[in-house]
Amino acid sequence: MADEPLPPGWKLEPSAIYGLEQAVLCPVCREEIDRLFAVRLYRARVHFVSSLPRSGRLLVCPKCRAPVPGELGAVF
DSSP states (O other), X not given: OTTSOOOTTOOSOOSEEEEEEEEEEXXXXXXXXXXXXXXXXXXXOOSSOOOSOSEEEEEEOTTTOOBOOOOOOOOO
């Protein structure tokens, strides 16, 4: 999975690639996917005092690059 080339149009490596236990359909392009890309978000500018996080992750479909609902969590 990690050795596959990036899809056309991707300019940079995603922050992480997460494999899925089972293939699912992307809710946007309806293609079957077996992994999700995580793209790093960072706060570039804010004009007020913000209590929101300075960075985060967005999960995207590796085929159409649309945001995909999901969450990344830690096991404690």
